[in-house]
Structure formats: C-alpha cells, structure tokens
Amino acid sequence: MMLTTTEPTILRGGEWLLQPSEADAVFTPERVTDEHRLIRRTAEQFVDNEVLPKLEQLEQKDWALSRDLVKRAAGLGLLGVDVPEAYGGLGLDKVTSLVVSETLARAASFGATFGAHANLTIVPLVLFGTEAQKQKYLPGLLSGEIIGAYALSETGSGSDALGARTKATRQPDGSFLLNGEKMWITNGGFADLFVVFCKVDGDQFTALLVERGFGVKSGKEEHKTGLHGSSTTALVFQDVRVPADNVLSEVGKGHKVAFNVLNFARFKLGAMCSGGAHSAIAESAKYAAARRQFGQPIASFGAIKHKIGEMVVRTYAVESLLYRIAGLVDARIAATPHDATDGSAALAAFEEYAVEASIAKVAGSETLNYVLDENIQIHGGNGYVRDYPAERHFRDARVNRIFEGTNEINRLLIPGMLIRRAVKGDLPLIPAAKALQEELLGPPSMPAPGDVDGVLADERRAIMSFKKTALMVFGLAMQTYGAKLTDEQEVLMHMADIAIDVYSAESATLRAQAASGKNVPRAALHVDAARVFVNDAALRIDASARQALAAMVDGDTLRTMLAALRRLLKVTPINTVAARRRLADATVERAGYPLA
Ligand SMILES: Cc1cc2nc3c(=O)[nH]c(=O)nc-3n(C[C@H](O)[C@H](O)[C@H](O)COP(=O)(O)OP(=O)(O)OC[C@H]3O[C@@H](n4cnc5c(N)ncnc54)[C@H](O)[C@@H]3O)c2cc1C
Numbered sequence: 171m172m173l174t175t176t177e178p179t180i181l182r183g184g185e186w187l188l189q190p191s192e193a194d195a196v197f198t199p200e201r202v203t204d205e206h207r208l209i210r211r212t213a214e215q216f217v218d219n220e221v222l223p224k225l226e227q228l229e230q231k232d233w234a235l236s237r238d239l240v241k242r243a244a245g246l247g248l249l250g251v252d253v254p255e256a257y258g259g260l261g262l263d264k265v266t267s268l269v270v271s272e273t274l275a276r277a278a279s280f281g282a283t284f285g286a287h288a289n290l291t292i293v294p295l296v297l298f299g300t301e302a303q304k305q306k307y308l309p310g311l312l313s314g315e316i317i318g319a320y321a322l323s324e325t326g327s328g329s330d331a332l333g334a335r336t337k338a339t340r341q342p343d344g345s346f347l348l349n350g351e352k353m354w355i356t357n358g359g360f361a362d363l364f365v366v367f368c369k370v371d372g373d374q375f376t377a378l379l380v381e382r383g384f385g386v387k388s389g390k391e392e393h394k395t396g397l398h399g400s401s402t403t404a405l406v407f408q409d410v411r412v413p414a415d416n417v418l419s420e421v422g423k424g425h426k427v428a429f430n431v432l433n434f435a436r437f438k439l440g441a442m443c444s445g446g447a448h449s450a451i452a453e454s455a456k457y458a459a460a461r462r463q464f465g466q467p468i469a470s471f472g473a474i475k476h477k478i479g480e481m482v483v484r485t486y487a488v489e490s491l492l493y494r495i496a497g498l499v500d501a502r503i504a505a506t507p508h509d510a511t512d513g514s515a516a517l518a519a520f521e522e523y524a525v526e527a528s529i530a531k532v533a534g535s536e537t538l539n540y541v542l543d544e545n546i547q548i549h550g551g552n553g554y555v556r557d558y559p560a561e562r563h564f565r566d567a568r569v570n571r572i573f574e575g576t577n578e579i580n581r582l583l584i585p586g587m588l589i590r591r592a593v594k595g596d597l598p599l600i601p602a603a604k605a606l607q608e609e610l611l612g613p614p615s616m617p618a619p620g621d622v623d624g625v626l627a628d629e630r631r632a633i634m635s636f637k638k639t640a641l642m643v644f645g646l647a648m649q650t651y652g653a654k655l656t657d658e659q660e661v662l663m664h665m666a667d668i669a670i671d672v673y674s675a676e677s678a679t680l681r682a683q684a685a686s687g688k689n690v691p692r693a694a695l696h697v698d699a700a701r702v703f704v705n706d707a708a709l710r711i712d713a714s715a716r717q718a719l720a721a722m723v724d725g726d727t728l729r730t731m732l733a734a735l736r737r738l739l740k741v742t743p744i745n746t747v748a749a750r751r752r753l754a755d756a757t758v759e760r761a762g763y764p765l766a
Pocket of ligand 1: 286321322323325326327328329353354355356357394397569572573574575576577578579659
C-alpha cells in the first residue's frame with residue numbers, strides 16, 4: 171500500500187487518504203501573517219461595534235439596517251476579499267476568506283446575509299461572469315449598493331437541485347421569459363440581484379442573473395427556528411423577461427455554476443461554524459467561572475471540565491482542517507499560471523478540494539452543534555431562556571446542517587467523489603486497497619515502533635492505521651457493490667464518517683506537531699487536544715468500520731476482516747480525563763478558546 175514517507179508538498183484532493191503529510195507543509199492558524207491578523211481585527215471591530223449592538227433591530231427585520239451594514243462591511247473591504255483588484259476587490263488569499271468568515275460568524279444572522287451576498291452572488295459572478303456582466307454588476311455589489319441572493323431551491327427540489335421546475339423560455343430576440351417559484355432564499359426580501367437557476371427550453375439547467383426590477387416578487391418572510399435577523403422568502407417569477415446577456419456561464423451549464431459555487435461556500439460555512447464555536451466556548455468559560463453551586467464555581471466540577479475540554483478538542487480539529495484546506499487551495503492557485511483577473515485557477519482549486527470542502531461543512535456544522543448544545547447545558551436553566559445568548563446561538567446554528575447541501579448529501583458526496591477520482595485514475599485508491607488486502611492476509615506488518623518517532627508518534631502511527639482501515643472499508647465496498655454502491659447509503663455514511671475522522675485527526679495532529687516543533691505558546695495544550703481527538707477517533711472509526719464490514723460480509727470472511735481490523739486499530743487509550751481537564755482549566759483561565 172502507499173503509506174510512504176515521501177509526498178508532494180501540495181497533495182492533490184483526497185491524496186491524504188493514501189499518503190502522510192509533513193507538519194511543515196501544512197498551513198495552520200499559527201502561520202497566519204500580520205495582514206491576516208489585521209483583517210481579523212477589522213472584522214472583529216465591525217462585528218462587535220456595528221453588528222452585535224444592533225442584533226435586536228435586525229431580528230425585528232429591519233432590512234434597511236441590513237443593507238446599511240453590508241455597505242459598511244463593503245467600506246472596510248470585507249466584501250472584496252475574493253475579488254480580483256482589477257474589478258475593485260482586494261484579491262486576497264483563501265486564508266483571508268476563512269478569517270473573515272470565522273469572524274463574521276459571531277453575528278450569525280448577519281453572517282447569513284453576508285454569505286448570500288458575498289459568497290453566493292459575488293463569487294459566482296467573479297468565477298463565471300462575462301467581462302460585461304462583471305463590469306455591470308460587480309461595482310454595485312462590492313459597494314453594497316445592490317444586494318445579492320442565490321436562488322436554487324424550490325418547494326419540490328432542495329437536495330435534488332437539478333430537479334428545478336422554474337423554467338425559462340427563449341424568445342425570438344434571444345431573451346428569456348422566466349416563470350416559477352423559488353423557496354427559502356436568503357436575502358429574498360430585499361435583494362436586488364438574483365442568481366436564479368432554471369431549466370431553459372425544457373431541460374437545460376441554467377443560471378441567470380435576474381434583477382429585481384425585471385419583475386421578481388418576494389413572498390412573505392418565513393417563520394424560522396433561528397437566524398431571525400436574516401431575510402428568508404420565496405421568490406415568484408411570472409413572465410419575467412431576462413435579457414439574453416444575463417446568462418451566467420452558458421445555457422445548459424448551470425450545474426457547473428451551482429456545484430462549484432457550493433464547493434467554496436461549504437468551506438466558508440465550515441469557517442463560520444468554527445468561528446461560532448470559538449464564541450460559544452468563551453461564553454461557556456465565563457459562565458462556568460462565574461456560576462457557583464455547592465459553594466464553588468461549576469467550572470471546578472469534572473463533568474463541566476469534560477464538556478469544556480471536549481468543546482475545545484473538537485473545535486481544534488475543525489479549525490486545523492480548515493486552515494489546512496485554505497493553505498492547499500492557496501498553494502494550488504499560486505502554482506497554476508493564471509491572469510490575476512481570471513477566476514479559473516480558483517475554480518479549479520476548489521474543484522480539486524471538493525471532498526475536503528464537504529468534510530469542512532459536515533465537521534464544522536456538527537462540531538458547532540455539539541458545542542452549542544453543551545453551551546446550553548453549562549448554562550443550565552439560563553441556557554434555555556432568552557436572557558442569555560446561548561439559546562439563540564443554538565437556534566441560529568441548526569440550519570448549518572441543512573443548507574449548502576444537507577449533511578447527508580455531503581456525506582454521500584465524500585466517498586462518492588473519492589471513488590469517482592479513483593475510477594478516473596486521479597487517485598490511486600484501487601491499487602492501494604488491493605495492496606492492503608495482500609498485506610492484511612500476510613503476516614502482521616504494522617509499523618515497528620521505530621518507524622515513527624518524535625512528538626505525537628503514537629498518534630501519527632494511529633493515523634496510518636486509520637487510513638488503512640478506511641482503505642479496507644472502501645476497498646471492500648467497491649469490490650462488493652461495484653457501481654451499485656450508490657444504493658448502499660448506510661455503508662456510504664460509515665465510509666464518510668471514517669474519512670471525516672481521518673482528515674480531522676490528521677489535521678489536528680499535524681498542527682500540534684508543528685506547534686511543538688516551533689514552541690508556539692501553549693504547545694502542550696495543542697498536543698493534548700490532538701491526542702484526545704485521535705484517541706476518540708479510534709473508537710469512532712472502529713465502530714463505523716465494524717458496522718460497514720458486517721453489512722457487506724459475514725461468517726468466516728467477516729471474522730477474518732474483524733481480526734484484521736483489531737490488528738490495525740490497536741490504539742492504546744490515553745488519559746483523556748487529565749488532558750481535557752488541562753484544556754478546560756486553560757479555557758476558563760483565559761475566558762475563551764485557549765489555542766487561538
Ligand atoms: C434558513 C434557510 C436559508 C436558506 N437559504 C437558501 C438560499 O439562499 N438559496 C437556496 O437556493 N436555498 C436556500 N435554502 C434551502 C436549502 O438549501 C434547502 O433547504 C436544503 O438544500 C435541503 O433541501 P430541502 O429542504 O428540500 O430538503 P430535502 O431535500 O427534502 O431533504 C429532506 C431530508 O432528506 C434527506 N435527503 C434528501 N435527498 C436525499 C438522498 N438522495 N439521499 C439521502 N437523503 C436525502 C436530506 O438530507 C434531509 O435530511 C435555505 C434554507 C433555509 C432553512
């Protein structure tokens with residue numbers, strides 16, 4: 171199998187499943203530049219001084235205020251991070267996009283408004299717009315004069331986005347007549363420009379740029395569980411005439427726009443979730459320090475330390491994988507010769523790392539959900555009432571598992587895309603799985619203790635075993651089901667869970683390894699966080715693998731595979747109680763996430 175120690179600096183998408191990475195080659199939050207820090211401070215000040223004090227007003231659906239805040243964000247350059255300078259943007263790297271998304275998440279409702287405008291309208295225009303479309307619409311979008319929205323979902327087609335029924339009929343002069351209805355559109359109540367997906371002349375899935383002034387009508391505001399400060403409405407198109415020049419990309423190529431934009435948006439959603447988790451950890455830490463029961467702060471109780479420690483561990487892993495992805499995308503763009511005005515290098519990079527973007531979305535949204543649920547629990551009764559923000563965060567965050575592709579759809583995509591790459595020959599997964607099969611049938615060949623040494627050696631060895639476990643399950647699934655694997659969703663979900671844990675565990679470990687090597691502040695806590703994550707990932711991967719294997723084989727074959735699994739996943743437990751206590755104590759002492 172291909173678990174070697176030599177690897178390219180820039181791994182291709184999915185290659186991490188087959189190869190180790192070097193800690194020095196991976197981008198981490200500790201490697202951000204002064205420019206990144208400056209933009210983070212700018213975004214923080216904007217959120218703290220301009221958005222959070224007006225949250226109540228936003229929740230009362232004061233859309234004039236939303237528009238004004240978008241303009242203010244524009245004034246600070248926050249809308250133009252992903253836009254080339256030639257079009258009035260800042261043309262900055264994806265680490266900067268990540269930093270901005272993380273920070274804006276502190277005000278989730280405004281984060282949704284911002285995301286629909288910047289990530290789902292400006293980005294598709296930059297990536298797919300013609301020169302004339304960019305010249306026409308980007309200045310207004312970048313200044314916040316016009317607000318954007320992205321209209322893909324319909325009553326009958328959410329996950330099944332290509333099943334859209336909104337239709338556009340070509341007219342003799344080349345223009346289109348648009349008819350149909352979209353659902354749940356963020357910024358739907360007040361946006362001026364919509365990226366609308368429809369079927370042209372029957373079945374050609376296409377993206378159109380549709381101005382409100384062409385005749386778009388908004389439905390009433392939805393009564394949502396959370397995100398009350400963002401607008402979500404239906405959109406109605408009745409014989410809306412759209413000029414021929416307003417096709418985004420090409421007629422029949424709407425799926426390219428939709429899916430590529432979602433790759434980028436999923437990564438950014440993961441970033442927003444990581445930012446939300448940071449804020450909630452700070453709230454929990456402060457509350458646990460202040461709240462006294464039985465004569466002592468609740469932060470002194472082991473049960474609460476466990477929660478805070480685990481919140482930090484999971485957030486650490488998500489944050490590590492997000493910065494790793496941003497670094498990969500930036501490196502890939504930098505290595506691709508391209509004109510600064512041309513979005514195709516960014517497009518190709520996000521296509522390359524689409525699996526990783528789906529992992530970021532699922533891991534980010536589920537970590538945030540966990541963190542916010544425990545934040546409520548730490549607040550006790552106060553977590554359940556509106557006097558404290560914990561319940562609002564919980565409500566606001568729930569939708570992250572639903573939009574930008576539900577977590578089920580993203581889980582299907584993760585193994586699906588990996589296997590597609592393998593079949594196309596872009597990822598040598600099939601030969602690696604075959605080689606592993608031979609290795610497992612032969613005498614034990616786990617790495618000898620001397621093969622991996624130094625800091626986190628046990629964890630790095632464990633991760634090699636995780637990858638072999640993933641290969642064993644992927645290999646058996648492809649062999650057992652062939653092309654019918656798509657019908658076996660339960661097995662695919664287990665495969666996705668294993669892949670998510672492998673990527674998260676490796677990202678956390680590489681980061682902690684780098685932190686130790688460079689003596690960054692609190693490096694020992696980085697190591698604690700990575701070790702706890704790897705320890706628990708081993709248990710989760712074991713459970714997923716056992717269930718997947720038992721769904722595919724039985725009898726002696728199953729027994730042989732389970733014996734191989736036991737041999738692979740022989741991970742000695744660490745003292746996670748002590749490690750989580752150290753993490754929790756540091757969090758409470760610093761009144762916030764201790765690894766920032
Ligand atoms: C607050 C909010 C804002 C939104 N903003 C926007 C926006 O700006 N633009 C936009 O276009 N849309 C937006 N949406 C819509 C959102 O993207 C969809 O709700 C989402 O894609 C899921 O579609 P659905 O609601 O139709 O659920 P369904 O697709 O009906 O899914 C229901 C359940 O079935 C599962 N499921 C569906 N298909 C499969 C399958 N093949 N295999 C296994 N499980 C499956 C899903 O995972 C889910 O658990 C927003 C939604 C909300 C709630």
